[in-house]
Amino acid sequence: xxxxxxxxxxxxxxxxxxxxxxxxxxxxxxxxxxxxxxxxxxxxxxxxxxxxxxxxxxxxxxxxxxxxxxxxxxxxxxxxxxxxxxxxxxxxxxxxxxxxxxxxxxxxxxxxxxxxxxxxxxxxxxxxxxxxxxxxxxxxxxxxxxxxxx
Amino acid sequence: xxxxxxxxxxxxxxxxxxxxxxxxxxxxxxxxxxxxxxxxxxxxxxxxxxxxxxxxxxxxxxxxxxxxxxxxxxxxxxxxxxxxxxxxxxxxxxxxxxxxxxxxxxxxxxxxxxxxxxxxxxxxxxxxxxxxxxxxxxxxxxxxxxxxxxxxxxxxxxxxxxxxxxxxxxxxxxxxxxxx
Numbered sequence: 001x002x003x004x005x006x007x008x009x010x011x012x013x014x015x016x017x018x019x020x021x022x023x024x025x026x027x028x029x030x031x032x033x034x035x036x037x038x039x040x041x042x043x044x045x046x047x048x049x050x051x052x053x054x055x056x057x058x059x060x061x062x063x064x065x066x067x068x069x070x071x072x073x074x075x076x077x078x079x080x081x082x083x084x085x086x087x088x089x090x091x092x093x094x095x096x097x098x099x100x101x102x103x104x105x106x107x108x109x110x111x112x113x114x115x116x117x118x119x120x121x122x123x124x125x126x127x128x129x130x131x132x133x134x135x136x137x138x139x140x141x142x143x144x145x146x147x148x149x150x
Numbered sequence: 151x152x153x154x155x156x157x158x159x160x161x162x163x164x165x166x167x168x169x170x171x172x173x174x175x176x177x178x179x180x181x182x183x184x185x186x187x188x189x190x191x192x193x194x195x196x197x198x199x200x201x202x203x204x205x206x207x208x209x210x211x212x213x214x215x216x217x218x219x220x221x222x223x224x225x226x227x228x229x230x231x232x233x234x235x236x237x238x239x240x241x242x243x244x245x246x247x248x249x250x251x252x253x254x255x256x257x258x259x260x261x262x263x264x265x266x267x268x269x270x271x272x273x274x275x276x277x278x279x280x281x282x283x284x285x286x287x288x289x290x291x292x293x294x295x296x297x298x299x300x301x302x303x304x305x306x307x308x309x310x311x312x313x314x315x316x317x318x319x320x321x322x323x324x325x326x327x328x329x330x
Contacts, residue, residue, distance in 0.1 A: 051253075052252075052253045053252075053253075054251040054252045054253035054254075055190070055251070055253065056189050056190055056191075056251055056252075056253020056254055056256075056257060057189055057190050058189075059189075060176075060177070060188035060189050060257075061188065062190065063185065063190045064190050066192075147211075
């Protein structure tokens with residue numbers, strides 16, 4: 001969010017409201033199908049069992065404690081893409097990805113999310129593009145890659 | 151001590167049974183309670199006998215896909231094989247692992263690799279071929295399987311796909327048979 005308006009009488013709140021409405025129009029009508037941003041899970045072990053960075057123990061019988069991740073639903077624009085096919089030794093992998101566009105205030109609520117669920121499909125955070133702006137309304141675009149779940 | 155009709159299929163089935171059996175012993179397969187899966191995994195394994203096609207087919211976390219590569223011609227293992235000697239043929243197997251996390255993918259790949267190179271208790275680089283045409287199926291005499299070049303490859307090295315690991319193994323099938 002910009003700290004000072006760049007154009008006199010620019011009504012940032014009205015612009016945000018209009019853009020959110022446009023985003024909402026393009027989202028699936030069923031709330032359950034709309035993007036659900038899932039924040040990181042906290043995995044905690046104990047003083048004895050070592051965990052790797054993903055929270056997986058090296059002791060096969062030890063189960064670390066996992067917190068229930070927080071979830072946030074904010075309006076955003078969704079664009080679906082197919083990745084370029086790439087031949088590998090075991091076959092062809094051509095995962096799809098989505099490009100999400102969020103307004104600054106909404107982005108602040110989901111920043112740091114691990115994956116987003118859209119229509120029951122999981123898309124992992126991959127990268128955030130350089131932020132854009134509409135006068136003093138910030139715009140953020142995030143690329144997520146499909147988890148390949150049905 | 152002879153060629154068995156469809157023995158190539160039996161190699162495939164024997165190796166798959168061997169891997170599944172050890173994964174069951176290790177707690178990865180046959181576990182109905184996800185809380186009892188090893189290494190803190192939370193999703194039970196899905197076993198496929200096909201190369202995953204993530205774009206077309208649903209692919210759940212902790213999917214293990216067992217597939218076979220090309221099978222070359224039989225090679226004579228010793229002089230005079232034409233008259234009832236030793237033959238050798240190599241089968242290449244790919245076990246794709248799509249883990250719920252990088253740690254679980256590595257844990258599965260490590261266990262499967264150790265199964266095939268005989269490092270875990272109760273495992274061996276050598277295995278019997280099962281003659282599935284018998285009732286009940288029994289060890290095929292004069293046939294032996296051994297595993298070579300058991301490797302883990304990570305074809306998708308991008309951050310988003312680091313959970314995909316592939317165990318590749320060459321299964322050498324040696325058997326006695328006459329030609330014709």
